[in-house]
Amino acid sequence: MMNCRQASILLSAQQDGPLTLSQRNRLRLHLFFCKNCRNFNRQLHFMREAARAPAHWE
Numbered sequence: 001m002m003n004c005r006q007a008s009i010l011l012s013a014q015q016d017g018p019l020t021l022s023q024r025n026r027l028r029l030h031l032f033f034c035k036n037c038r039n040f041n042r043q044l045h046f047m048r049e050a051a052r053a054p055a056h057w058e
């Protein structure tokens with residue numbers, strides 16, 4: 001399984017463009033087990049959504 005460092009790199013890369021299928025699968029597996037990276041992922045989403053449409057983010 002990938003470590004948190006690798007996962008965070010993929011999570012960031014994902015913001016700029018799609019990952020390969022195997023990257024996505026490995027990332028999803030990591031997120032399933034890793035609460036820290038789920039939180040990190042949420043933060044990335046939050047920042048992106050907030051920048052795009054601040055009024056619509058719940």
Ligand SMILES: [Zn+2]
Pocket residue numbers: 003004005007030034035036037
């Ligand atoms: Zn992790």
